[in-house]
Amino acid sequence: MVDTPLVLPLGEDAMLVRFGATLSQDANLAALRFTRRLDARPITGVVEVVPNLVSVLLRYDRHQIGFQRLAGEVGLLLTARMDETDLAGREHRVQVSFGGETGPDLDEVAERLSLSVEAFVAAHNASRLRVLATGFAPGFVYCGFHPEALHVPRRREVRPHIPAGSVLFAAGQTAIAATDIPTGWHVIGRTQLRNFDPLREPPTLIEAGDGIVFEAER
Amino acid sequence: MSARLVIRRAGPLTTIQDEGRFGMLRHGVSASGPMDRGAFASAAHTLGRAGPAGIEFTSTGIEVEVVAGQCSTGFAGGAFAARLGGRQVEWPGAVPLHEGEVLAINPGRAGNFGYLRFDKTIDVPPVLGSRATNLRAGIGGLEGRALRAGDSLELIESEDADPDGSRVSTGAGAIRFIWGLHAEVFPPAVRERFLSENFRITARMDRMGVWLDDPGGVFRGASGLSLVSDAVVAGDIQIVGDGTPVVLMRDHQPTGGYPRIGTIIAADLDRFAQMRPGTHVRFESVSLAHARSLTAERSV
Numbered sequence: 001m002v003d004t005p006l007v008l009p010l011g012e013d014a015m016l017v018r019f020g021a022t023l024s025q026d027a028n029l030a031a032l033r034f035t036r037r038l039d040a041r042p043i044t045g046v047v048e049v050v051p052n053l054v055s056v057l058l059r060y061d062r063h064q065i066g067f068q069r070l071a072g073e074v075g076l077l078l079t080a081r082m083d084e085t086d087l088a089g090r091e092h093r094v095q096v097s098f099g100g101e102t103g104p105d106l107d108e109v110a111e112r113l114s115l116s117v118e119a120f121v122a123a124h125n126a127s128r129l130r131v132l133a134t135g136f137a138p139g140f141v142y143c144g145f146h147p148e149a150l151h152v153p154r155r156r157e158v159r160p161h162i163p164a165g166s167v168l169f170a171a172g173q174t175a176i177a178a179t180d181i182p183t184g185w186h187v188i189g190r191t192q193l194r195n196f197d198p199l200r201e202p203p204t205l206i207e208a209g210d211g212i213v214f215e216a217e218r
Numbered sequence: 219m220s221a222r223l224v225i226r227r228a229g230p231l232t233t234i235q236d237e238g239r240f241g242m243l244r245h246g247v248s249a250s251g252p253m254d255r256g257a258f259a260s261a262a263h264t265l266g267r268a269g270p271a272g273i274e275f276t277s278t279g280i281e282v283e284v285v286a287g288q289c290s291t292g293f294a295g296g297a298f299a300a301r302l303g304g305r306q307v308e309w310p311g312a313v314p315l316h317e318g319e320v321l322a323i324n325p326g327r328a329g330n331f332g333y334l335r336f337d338k339t340i341d342v343p344p345v346l347g348s349r350a351t352n353l354r355a356g357i358g359g360l361e362g363r364a365l366r367a368g369d370s371l372e373l374i375e376s377e378d379a380d381p382d383g384s385r386v387s388t389g390a391g392a393i394r395f396i397w398g399l400h401a402e403v404f405p406p407a408v409r410e411r412f413l414s415e416n417f418r419i420t421a422r423m424d425r426m427g428v429w430l431d432d433p434g435g436v437f438r439g440a441s442g443l444s445l446v447s448d449a450v451v452a453g454d455i456q457i458v459g460d461g462t463p464v465v466l467m468r469d470h471q472p473t474g475g476y477p478r479i480g481t482i483i484a485a486d487l488d489r490f491a492q493m494r495p496g497t498h499v500r501f502e503s504v505s506l507a508h509a510r511s512l513t514a515e516r517s518v
Contacts, residue, residue: 011451011481057449082449138246141260198357
């Protein structure tokens with residue numbers, strides 16, 4: 001796989017295997033690849049495997065395995081020769097209503113990038129993105145990466161409450177809120193998609209590694 | 219035989235909890251569960267046999283009435299004052315509740331969280347495998363929300379009733395932690411002062427986190443650190459943008475982007491959750507192996 005990741009305890013029942021200190025394509029793909037390996041070849045005593053942006057969290061049962069032995073197993077799995085299964089997950093097309101009342105920051109984002117709103121939406125929807133991780137809130141997915149030319153920082157101020165379905169844009173990524181949340185990202189649109197339903201099993205439809213194509217709703 | 223319980227009075231953030239909703243982090247849902255896991259287990263232990271879910275109440279206490287049927291309830295956590303009818307009952311303890319009887323739990327001299335367990339199951343539907351209320355996600359418990367006066371709960375015969383061992387939070391003194399994910403981003407001088415200075419619990423506390431006062435200014439100027447968002451666990455001590463230390467509790471976000479200097483060990487997190495606003499707290503670092511041995515001692 002890639003460079004030796006950092007393996008460290010997160011409290012007494014969890015281990016974090018981290019592939020980078022900053023978010024990059026390589027670190028994110030390494031985390032995804034390692035998650036796939038863990039799913040394909042589970043380690044006894046590991047009760048939960050969670051891919052994050054640049055790391056994988058392993059929760060384990062301390063009665064079945066200790067940190068040192070788990071670190072050993074993780075080392076073996078990282079270096080094992082395995083037929084890599086295809087990393088690509090499912091494909092999703094996400095219809096978005098851009099701008100207007102439900103996308104109050106669209107104009108500002110386009111202006112900041114010196115693009116017309118139409119040109120920004122076209123550029124935003126041009127690339128197929130990958131779901132980098134689920135995190136922050138139920139069903140909240142980070143999708144990336146947009147080309148450098150589309151990167152804008154987050155807003156200076158946090159909005160305390162934006163509704164489920166909001167489509168968010170910042171730092172080279174687009175995120176989809178599945179529940180009502182606070183956010184410092186630019187709110188550029190709204191989708192009907194709700195990637196969290198507690199009465200569904202599993203409760204989310206989209207997961208890390210899936211492909212995402214955004215489309216403007218007609 | 220079933221029973222119906224009506225909440226006559228409830229403080230803010232009174233919720234139905236069980237052991238927790240584990241295994242859902244991939245979907246962005248943290249486990250929830252009791253703020254004081256030991257007390258939750260002790261309340262069941264006083265009964266000998268309890269349903270998987272109970273009521274977590276906060277420092278102002280709770281009042282419940284059995285309006286139909288009968289049940290037994292066990293209670294523990296902190297030091298509250300319990301009265302059945304007009305009669306004072308020992309805390310922690312257990313009492314049978316007959317139709318028409320009112321159990322009043324009033325504020326006591328210690329603790330933020332207390333628990334009621336029953337010899338029956340609280341009949342709310344499990345959501346993603348658990349009855350625990352997650353207020354952040356709005357799921358579990360009664361309609362995903364906190365309980366309030368007037369709510370009515372059905373208690374039905376318990377499907378599974380394994381009594382947990384009694385695990386009372388013991389010990390005093392410093393709260394012990396393991397150095398965390400981002401300990402290295404804090405300069406050595408800050409790390410040293412983190413161990414030597416006093417912090418104070420503030421009134422800003424809920425099931426998601428406990429905000430601390432930092433009168434020594436240990437983390438003053440430590441803001442502005444921008445990190446990639448990463449996995450969070452209960453007990454993580456994070457330093458938010460303005461330099462305030464916040465300990466993340468059971469309804470924590472599944473991931474977070476603030477630097478985390480350490481994680482409070484399992485053996486001390488219950489005791490920490492019970493510390494009232496104004497309490498002084500010091501932190502002491504321990505190794506993972508040491509934390510393990512302390513937790514093992516406590517679970518016997």
